Amino acid sequence: MDINFVIEKFLLVTILFSISLVIAMYSTYAERKVAAFLQDRLGPDRAGPFGILQPLADGLKMFMKEEIIPSNASKWLFMVGPGLAMLCACIGTAVIPWGQDLTINGRAVPLQVTDINVGVLYLFGVVSLGVYGVMIGGWASNNKYSLLSAIRAASQNISYEVAMGLSIIALLLMTNTLSLKEIVAQQHGWHWNVLYQPLGFLIFMICSFAETNRAPFDLPECETELIGGYHTEYSSMKLGFYLFAEYINMFVSSAVMATLYFGGYNYPWMDTVAGLVSPNTAALIGTVVLFIKIFAFIFFFMWVRWTIPRFRYDQLMNLGWKGLIPLAIANIIITGIVIAVVNKF
Amino acid sequence: MGTSVFYFVATLSIIFSLMVIFSKNPIHSVLYLILTFFTFTVHYVLLNAQFLAVVNFIVYMGAIMVLFLFVLMLLNLNKENEPNKSALVKILGVIAGGCLLVTLVGSFKAVSINSPLVLQNPNLGLVKNLGKELFGPFMLPFELSSILLLTAMVGAVLLTKKEEKANG
Numbered sequence: 280m281d282i283n284f285v286i287e288k289f290l291l292v293t294i295l296f297s298i299s300l301v302i303a304m305y306s307t308y309a310e311r312k313v314a315a316f317l318q319d320r321l322g323p324d325r326a327g328p329f330g331i332l333q334p335l336a337d338g339l340k341m342f343m344k345e346e347i348i349p350s351n352a353s354k355w356l357f358m359v360g361p362g363l364a365m366l367c368a369c370i371g372t373a374v375i376p377w378g379q380d381l382t383i384n385g386r387a388v389p390l391q392v393t394d395i396n397v398g399v400l401y402l403f404g405v406v407s408l409g410v411y412g413v414m415i416g417g418w419a420s421n422n423k424y425s426l427l428s429a430i431r432a433a434s435q436n437i438s439y440e441v442a443m444g445l446s447i448i449a450l451l452l453m454t455n456t457l458s459l460k461e462i463v464a465q466q467h468g469w470h471w472n473v474l475y476q477p478l479g480f481l482i483f484m485i486c487s488f489a490e491t492n493r494a495p496f497d498l499p500e501c502e503t504e505l506i507g508g509y510h511t512e513y514s515s516m517k518l519g520f521y522l523f524a525e526y527i528n529m530f531v532s533s534a535v536m537a538t539l540y541f542g543g544y545n546y547p548w549m550d551t552v553a554g555l556v557s558p559n560t561a562a563l564i565g566t567v568v569l570f571i572k573i574f575a576f577i578f579f580f581m582w583v584r585w586t587i588p589r590f591r592y593d594q595l596m597n598l599g600w601k602g603l604i605p606l607a608i609a610n611i612i613i614t615g616i617v618i619a620v621v622n623k624f
Numbered sequence: 625m626g627t628s629v630f631y632f633v634a635t636l637s638i639i640f641s642l643m644v645i646f647s648k649n650p651i652h653s654v655l656y657l658i659l660t661f662f663t664f665t666v667h668y669v670l671l672n673a674q675f676l677a678v679v680n681f682i683v684y685m686g687a688i689m690v691l692f693l694f695v696l697m698l699l700n701l702n703k704e705n706e707p708n709k710s711a712l713v714k715i716l717g718v719i720a721g722g723c724l725l726v727t728l729v730g731s732f733k734a735v736s737i738n739s740p741l742v743l744q745n746p747n748l749g750l751v752k753n754l755g756k757e758l759f760g761p762f763m764l765p766f767e768l769s770s771i772l773l774l775t776a777m778v779g780a781v782l783l784t785k786k787e788e789k790a791n792g
Contacts, residue, residue: 356655395674396674396750396751397674397675397678397751400675400678400679400682401678403682403686404678404681404682404685404686406686407682407685407686407687407690408681408685408686410690411658411690414690414693414694414697415655418651418693418697426697429697430694430697430698433690433691433693433694433697434694436690437687437690437691437694440686440687457751
């Protein structure tokens with residue numbers, strides 16, 4: 280195996296991993312600041328200027344707390360739960376193209392860990408696996424509330440996965456490929472998929488909210504009914520991992536939405552910009568644009584959380600099965616007809 | 625390297641599937657079954673069938689097993705309220721399992737006599753080729769199996785509806 284290849288992938292994975300963790304860390308800070316802004320408060324402002332050291336203080340606190348494992352819990356699975364949640368959250372970034380190829384010493388270095396030709400399905404698989412962390416942790420706690428929460432998480436994820444898959448099918452009808460790299464390359468400049476698939480994007484976004492267990496879909500950790508839900512019995516860094524995994528999931532699903540529907544690293548007049556600067560700089564500008572889109576989505580996630588109240592459980596199921604799935608199927612049929620007509624004439 | 629990976633993963637598959645049967649706790653059983661399916665996914669990747677691998681991952685590991693786990697958690701089975709199985713049921717189980725074993729061994733013997741199967745196209749498992757095969761020469765069986773699934777789905781919905789009327 281080529282040593283350069285190994286080094287470049289190793290670096291890319293390390294950088295991506297640290298970026299995910301740092302973004303997740305500062306999302307907790309951003310969440311509290313956004314909440315404060317929306318509720319006309321100040322938010323955390325004690326640790327460092329504007330409270331920017333708050334996430335470090337919180338992390339330290341999580342590590343120092345006493346760790347409690349309930350005596351009747353299934354010990355091994357109790358530990359597997361948070362680990363699985365973190366693992367599933369972190370592996371999603373592997374197939375996302377973070378920018379155009381860089382050229383270093385005459386070698387084209389792709390800013391993507393791997394370009395498998397079933398990239399979209401891989402992401403989908405990671406999403407569907409994500410629920411195991413919650414389910415195993417909730418069951419292993421040996422607590423009625425945690426068990427109820429685990430059951431809720433399972434049924435919610437299964438329900439919204441169907442609509443999510445159907446909304447992606449309409450997109451794939453247009454792109455004709457499952458490789459994320461090609462899907463992004465097709466959206467060059469202004470040809471973002473959201474312009475052609477607005478309904479599909481709306482369904483996909485709602486389902487992402489449900490899959491990441493964010494408000495208004497955070498029924499598995501509904502405090503008013505289930506105390507803390509699946510992490511009721513967790514303490515110390517195990518609890519920290521669950522909370523952290525949620526923020527990494529938010530980051531990954533923002534990146535997926537930006538990649539699939541909002542053009543990834545593409546932006547209008549990118550060809551003009553590419554003419555002015557060197558190719559490597561142009562690629563890096565694209566990466567910065569992608570991150571701006573991701574941050575915009577993360578902000579949107581928080582904005583929704585502090586604006587819309589939580590659903591009731593039957594409302595959640597009705598929305599998923601009677602609202603989103605028929606809409607997604609209609610979207611597939613309309614997209615199919617339009618494509619057939621356009622190809623005919 | 626491919627062969628040694630195969631033997632390693634195959635050993636894991638066998639160990640995990642044995643654990644499915646031997647673990648006392650139904651939830652642990654299902655978790656081992658999930659691991660077994662994961663090893664199957666690795667097998668598909670080794671066979672260069674990426675699409676099948678990822679679909680196995682999504683459908684079996686991500687959906688069906690979540691439902692299994694969901695149902696088991698709802699039932700909340702444990703050792704105390706497990707019904708005692710009579711000796712007759714146990715004997716019947718042994719006979720049924722033995723029959724299955726004999727059938728499987730017989731069929732595998734028949735396979736080994738023939739020359740080993742060689743794929744004409746090693747890239748058959750990639751999504752484009754698989755799609756062309758499914759919607760080309762195998763169109764009819766593919767559509768028939770989808771109708772079969774639809775029938776099962778409609779039947780299940782119908783059964784729950786009837787029960788509702790009887791109750792109300």
